[in-house]
Amino acid sequence: MTAPTPRTVGIIGLGIIGAIWARHYHQAGALAGAWNRTAQPDFPCWQDHPAEVARAADAIQIVVADPAAVQSVLDAILPALDSTKVVIQSSTIDPDSSETFQRQITATGARYLEAPFTGSKPAAEAGKTVFYLGGDPALCRELEPLLSLVSETRMRIGIPSQACALKLSMNLNISAQMEALCEAHAIATAAGIADDVFFQALSKNASRSGLSDLKEPLLRAQAYPPMFSVKHMHKDMRLASGIEAAKEFPVLAAVTARLAQAEARGLADEDFAALRKLL
Structure with missing residues (x-):
């Protein structure tokens, strides 16, 4: 019997992004x-337990x-899953965890989609x-x-673990760019160069980018309300560091260490652009 097309969704995790999606x-x-x-x-549509979300919705999106x-979350919802349900896993996780979660979910008869994303709060x-x-x-x-x-865009990457690997690779790229941007800004500031001049140049x-x-x-205001927090980027870089192919990557090691320093300085809940404060 073919499973029905999912028409309703439940959101588990109402952080910065999950709450915005749920309202959309x-x-x-x-x-x-x-x-x-x-x-x-x-x-x-608040529910008092994750399993109630799973029972109410065709698709359950975890963020x-x-x-x-x-x-x-899976420990709570697995008993409520069956062949009529789909789990959309949108948290940033590592490839090994994705394979584990896929096995657990498909064992219930439910279907599994890995769906990490890019785009912070404004997006x-x-x-x-x-x-x-x-x-x-x-x-x-x-x-x-x-x-x-x-x-706006749904990119088909491949199997679930590949989607996870791509997401971590993208976050490594923007972490490295952020640290470089902060250091460049610090050099210019120390030389007495105004922000207007720096950003015009x-x-x-x-090297101008969507990230810059x-x-x-944020850099102009020296204020870092969280669009994507230090603690979450640090977590992502730790997950990337656990990938066998990335064991000896020097930039990954450097940005992971910088994010750890930022968290130790009490910046965990600020935007990861707060790396600038370390300089």
Whole structure:
């Protein structure tokens, strides 16, 4: 028997991104349930337990902090899964964890899609999230109507573990860019060069990037409200460091150490552009 096409979604994890997605889904009439470890009973379609979200929705989208948090969610919802359900795993995790979670979920008869994403708070608010999809191509097509409600682009990457690896590789790239941007800004500032001059020069330089445009207002203001926090980027770099192919990568080791320093300095909940404070 063919599983029905998912038409409703439940969100588990109402952090910066999960809450934005849930509201987009709710506005589109697709949200069937929402749950967060810290209770938010006034949130639309709030449920008191993750399993209630799983029972209420065709698709369950998980957006939590790390592999351990994903496992705790699965422990709660596995009894509520069957062949009518799809789990969309959108937390940033490592490839080995993805394989473990896929086995647990498919053993219930449910289907599994790895769907990490890129795009911080402003992109999520604007519906410009980009998903990296790992899983069955037919399932990707089935979920297109739902995921299009919260995203601009859905890229089919391959199997679930490959989607995880790509997400970590992208975050390594932006971590390294952020540290370099902070150091460049610090050199110019120490030389008495005004921000207007620095960023005008950067705008005409080959190193200008989407990241530098996004973080320019934070560096100018020397204030770092979280679009993507230090603690989450540090977690992602630790996960990347655990990939066998990346064991000896010097830039990965350096940015992981810098993020650890930032967290030790009490910057865990600030945007990862707060690496500038270490300089």
